[in-house]
Amino acid sequence: ETGVTQSPTHLxxxxxxxxxxxxxxxxxxxxxxxxxxxxxxxxxxxxxxxREEENGRGNFPPRFSGLQFPxxxxxxxxxxxxxDDSALYLCASSLGGAGGPGETQYFGPGTRxxxx
Amino acid sequence: QKEVxxxxxxxxxxxxxxxxxxxxxxxxxxxxFMWYRQYSRKGPELLMYTYSSGNKEDGRFTAQVDKSSKYIxxxxxxxxxxxxxxxxxxxxxGGNNRLAFGKGNQVVVIP
Numbered sequence: 001e002t003g004v005t006q007s008p009t010h011l012x013x014x015x016x017x018x019x020x021x022x023x024x025x026x027x028x029x030x031x032x033x034x035x036x037x038x039x040x041x042x043x044x045x046x047x048x049x050x051r052e053e054e055n056g057r058g059n060f061p062p063r064f065s066g067l068q069f070p071x072x073x074x075x076x077x078x079x080x081x082x083x084d085d086s087a088l089y090l091c092a093s094s095l096g097g098a099g100g101p102g103e104t105q106y107f108g109p110g111t112r113x114x115x116x
Numbered sequence: 117q118k119e120v121x122x123x124x125x126x127x128x129x130x131x132x133x134x135x136x137x138x139x140x141x142x143x144x145x146x147x148x149f150m151w152y153r154q155y156s157r158k159g160p161e162l163l164m165y166t167y168s169s170g171n172k173e174d175g176r177f178t179a180q181v182d183k184s185s186k187y188i189x190x191x192x193x194x195x196x197x198x199x200x201x202x203x204x205x206x207x208x209x210g211g212n213n214r215l216a217f218g219k220g221n222q223v224v225v226i227p
Contacts, residue, residue, distance in 0.1 A: 004159075033214065040124070042204050042217030043160070056214055090159055092215075104150065105215060107159035 004093050004108035012114045013081050021076045021111045023091030031055070031096035032074040033105055034066060037088040049074055050096045078113075086115045119143050122205050122218025131227050135192040139205035139218045142186065146207040146216070149181050151190045154202045154220065163203075164190065195225045 005024045013019050025032050031050045035043035045058035049068035063079040072093075078085055089112075092105035122139045129135055137151075147168055152160035164179040166172045166188075172179045180189040188207075192199055205218040 006159075035215075035217075040219070042120070042122070042206075042219045043215070045214035045216070048214065058214060104162055104165050106162060107152075109159045112157070 004091060004106055006089075006091050006108040006111050008111060009109070010112045010114075012116065014116050015081055015083060017081050017115075018077065018079045019081060019113060021078075021089050021091075021113070023074045023076070023093075023108060025072045025074070025091075025093035026106055029093035029095050029106075030072050031094045032068055032072065033092045033094070034074070034076045035090040035092065036060075037090055037110070039087070043090055046076070055096070081115045083115050086113060088112050117142050119216045120205065120207060120218045122221060124219040124221060126222040126224065128224045128226060129195055131195060131197060131225055133195050133225075135195050135199070135223055135225075136189065137191075137203050137205070137221050137223075138187060138189045139207075140185075140187050141207060141216075143207075143209070143216070144186075145209040147183075147210055148208045149179070149188050150206040150208075150215070151177075151179055152204045152206055152217075154204060156201075160204055160206075192223075195223075197225045197227050200224050 033048040034046040037043040047057040052068045068074045088110040091108045094105045149166045151164040154160045169183040176193045178191040202220040204220040206215040
């Protein structure tokens with residue numbers, strides 16, 4: 001069983017550019033959530049995808065967008081990068097579905113984005 | 117008021133000591149409570165998972181949830197240098213709902 005993987009590990013961009021981050025969910029998981037973790041802070045929820053549909057969104061502007069593919073891997077796209085977008089971007093996968101007990105989310109190693 | 121409050125102050129303890137961490141929260145809808153451990157420049161790793169109020173023990177780790185006080189705790193007994201990491205509390209209203217995190221506590225266990 002493979003864990004959650006993310007690519008790239010590090011990325012440097014300049015203000016105004018666009019970036020795409022990628023996540024492969026853990027085997028058997030159909031739900032992917034994205035979080036932004038600024039230095040010294042806890043992760044902040046960006047949005048979640050369940051079976052290729054957006055299933056909840058945090059307090060982030062529309063320039064943060066995402067996608068989930070039929071194999072449940074996911075992308076996070078950020079347009080018009082700002083300096084404050086510099087952070088660790090974390091992807092978490094879980095097994096979603098209606099009802100039942102809460103399903104835990106398992107995190108990947110993250111992509112560290114630096115915006116200059 | 118933030119949804120989840122975790123005093124982010126660093127904590128240094130000698131090896132073998134008990135580490136005590138806690139979080140408070142304001143959202144009554146939260147019913148799933150987690151503790152994650154995060155090593156430097158790594159993703160968070162799930163440590164403990166508790167549903168509703170009560171205690172849960174796993175080896176040297178004990179998680180406590182008091183929903184009436186909106187207060188959760190994590191205790192680490194016989195702390196080891198390998199326990200040095202940042203500990204994040206997290207909670208959700210249920211299922212695959214978003215996780216709300218505290219700021220994290222950096223713990224250093226001194227040999």
